[in-house]
Amino acid sequence: MAFIVTDNCIRCKYTDCVEVCPVDCFYEGPNFLAINPDECIDCALCEPECPAGAIFSEDELPDGQDIFVELNQELALIWPNITEKKDALPDATEWDGVEDKLEHLER
Ligand code: SF4
Ligand code: F3S
Numbered sequence: 001m002a003f004i005v006t007d008n009c010i011r012c013k014y015t016d017c018v019e020v021c022p023v024d025c026f027y028e029g030p031n032f033l034a035i036n037p038d039e040c041i042d043c044a045l046c047e048p049e050c051p052a053g054a055i056f057s058e059d060e061l062p063d064g065q066d067i068f069v070e071l072n073q074e075l076a077l078i079w080p081n082i083t084e085k086k087d088a089l090p091d092a093t094e095w096d097g098v099e100d101k102l103e104h105l106e107r
Contacts, residue, residue: 004057005035006062012088013028019085022041024081028081029078029106034071034073035072044057
């Protein structure tokens with residue numbers, strides 16, 4: 001079981017999550033972060049840190065977010081590791097809370 005980054009991270013990418021991860025298992029794409037599920041130790045520290053509420057335990061995923069299990073696994077293997085917080089995307093506040101942003105995911 002791992003924690004999963006879900007839809008509301010897309011186009012926000014606040015990156016507060018990476019600061020608390022004890023095993024540095026976040027990976028950065030252009031407008032989304034992915035957690036490597038094979039490295040995540042299920043500590044739950046990142047979940048409350050996300051201002052967008054985009055991180056969930058795999059067994060507590062909201063309806064419609066199952067696709068992000070595969071996406072986190074796939075993208076974490078492609079993207080570079082990120083271990084330090086950086087500025088959120090410039091229009092993060094406008095996109096925070098917009099539903100179904102998957103079509104905006106950049107790889
Ligand atoms: Fe990292 Fe813990 Fe979050 Fe997993 S649950 S991504 S180990 S902070
Ligand atoms: Fe994304 Fe939340 Fe981290 S918006 S980058 S999962 S703090």
